[in-house]
Amino acid sequence: MRAPIILPLMLIAAFLSSCSEEAPEVEAPVRPVLFVVAEPRAAVIAGFTGTVEAKFSADLGFQVLGRITARHVNVGDLVKKGQVLANLDSTALQLSVKQADADLASAVAKLDLARVNEQRQKTLVASNASTREQLDEAVQSREAAEATVVQLQASLDKVREQLSYATLTADTDGVVSAVSAEVGQVVSAGTTVVTVAQLEARDAVVDIPDRYDALTTIGTPFEITLQANPTQKVRGTVRETAPQADAATRSRRTKIALDSPPESYRLGSTVSASPIAGTDDHLWLPQSAVGGASDKPFVWVIDGDKHIVSKRNVEVKPSSGGGFDIISGISRGDRIVSAGVNSLTDNQPIRISNETSL
DSSP states (O other): OOOHHHHHHHHHHHHHHHHOOOOOOOOOEEEEEEEOOOEEEEOOOEEEEEEEEESSEEEOOOOEEEEEEEOOOOOEEOOOOOOOEEEEEHHHHHHHHHHHHHHHHHHHHHHHHHHHHHHHHHHHHHHSSSSSHHHHHHHHHHHHHHEEEEEHHHHHHHHHHHHHHHEEEOSSSSEEEEEOOOTTTTEOOTOOEEEOOOOOOEEEEEEEEGGGGGSSSOOOEEEEEETTEEEEEEEEEEEEEEEOOOTOOEEEEEEEEEESSOOOTTOOOEEEEEEEEOOOOOOEGGGGGGBTTTTTTTTEEEEETTTTTEEEOOOEEEOOTSEEEEEESOOOEEEEEEOOOGGGOTTEEEEETGGGGG
């Protein structure tokens, strides 16, 4: 009778004994990473492609509605200040001038008659041959005639000025960079007909990725190279940058003022703009290699023999070419994890994906 009872007790004891044994320790997973070698950055870093544009340009158009009867310039033509660029059909404006001129002549004749009448009334009043009331009426007629002449003279000046608007002239010396209307086209007031760019000052206009925000600071020096002739190089400084990055390209349109560019830097020429970095010997790391908050940055240093990583606090400052200059914390030649920094722990086993790049 005891055997059936003893057997279940033995099974329970064996189960409790197996549960009391410690579970085997789970090894940390091996993480694949990329790395870079901590080295000083070159003085001149990679450049950005852009074009040469005029610092100042103006979109010129007529100030009145009309049909274009002549255009005297094309794209690329050099123009001088005051040179005629285009004309409108001025028939209606000329008729308005003739009408205003005739109205003024009629008003002047009436004014002369009013003055003669006023003088006659003064003579008659002096000889008691007329009344004072008639003299007052003559004075009022002369004053009204004078006011009418002033009004019509202003109207004549106005229509003459409008007639001058039928001729489009250049405001400054420059080159025609764009033509927006053709002969026979009816344009409204203010419609751009010709764009004139000044040649005295030129910019290199480039799109700089938002991650290189330090390069868009006003006054940052650049070296501008003409792609058609790489031996042609000039210096320039950032004078204007877009307040925010383009939503599609995540880059900022930046204008770099060229310092005394030669004639070969024509408008529309393709150039490369290379930011000129400082000459210090700080180590440099890409932004992806530095983790942590801005007040406690750190990096992961690879132990080459053991293929593990260790956390290292560093002191950094933003680099003019993007990324960070390392002030202290690592040594030249250290291998630093550049991808996967957020999934690592101290003594984490790693597998280097770009090992063959050594």
